[in-house]
Amino acid sequence: MGERTAKPRAKVLETAPVSAPALKISTPVVTEAATVVSALPVIAGPSLLDALDRVEGDTLERTCEDLGECTRCKLHKTRNKIVFGAGNPRAELVFVGEGPGHDEDLQGLPFVGRAGKLLTQMIEAMGLTREDVYICNVVKCRPPENRKPEEDEVATCSPYLFRQLDAIAPKAIVCLGATAAQALLKTTDSISRFRGTWFDYRNTRLMATYHPAYLLRNPAAKGEVWKDLQKVMAHLGLQPRKSSK
Numbered sequence: 001m002g003e004r005t006a007k008p009r010a011k012v013l014e015t016a017p018v019s020a021p022a023l024k025i026s027t028p029v030v031t032e033a034a035t036v037v038s039a040l041p042v043i044a045g046p047s048l049l050d051a052l053d054r055v056e057g058d059t060l061e062r063t064c065e066d067l068g069e070c071t072r073c074k075l076h077k078t079r080n081k082i083v084f085g086a087g088n089p090r091a092e093l094v095f096v097g098e099g100p101g102h103d104e105d106l107q108g109l110p111f112v113g114r115a116g117k118l119l120t121q122m123i124e125a126m127g128l129t130r131e132d133v134y135i136c137n138v139v140k141c142r143p144p145e146n147r148k149p150e151e152d153e154v155a156t157c158s159p160y161l162f163r164q165l166d167a168i169a170p171k172a173i174v175c176l177g178a179t180a181a182q183a184l185l186k187t188t189d190s191i192s193r194f195r196g197t198w199f200d201y202r203n204t205r206l207m208a209t210y211h212p213a214y215l216l217r218n219p220a221a222k223g224e225v226w227k228d229l230q231k232v233m234a235h236l237g238l239q240p241r242k243s244s245k
């Protein structure tokens, strides 16, 4: 595939550098000094269009009810269970993945397979539990053979993700992998070019990092992800989990 050029269409923020231990850590130093920079094209603040998009007084329950036993795109034909999302409806931190895989499709819950176990470790390394955060995906039905969701599927399903994020109103959103980042930042740019950078998504800090499934294939990238998560922790005022030794 050729080089993709579109840049993320959101405000970019920059955070001071932090130390970069691997994912299994004891007590790394976390610092924060965020400033807005304008290296990339920006959308300033919540726009009139954002306001029109929002459903007044929306909740996760209403969003889930509206989704119903969805047949809006072709993914419904092969899914077993819809995977709406799980976790704290008032979470300060939301993780957004790509779409359910085999285990998630069977259980109706996000990130419960191998990648999910790694995500749980990442969350716990941040000093949190899965119950503290909210976890969801761009598409709510498993794409066949775990292929990437197609453009029409993302376009059909992402309004429910936007509603979930609006209803939760977290302090930070972490996009796990390119599909989530590209859907929320409306870019086709490669994630390696903008991961670890703060963006403004409808007045909420958003950062993209590598997907846990990518880390399972490329464990050497865990250090980069930990650096990204430390920036998130600094923003949320979190201390990493104390080592059990």
Ligand code: URA
Binding pocket: 097, 098, 099, 100, 101, 104, 109, 110, 111, 112, 113, 115, 116, 137, 213
């Ligand atoms: N990968 C995802 O992107 N989401 C899941 O829920 C599981 C695996």
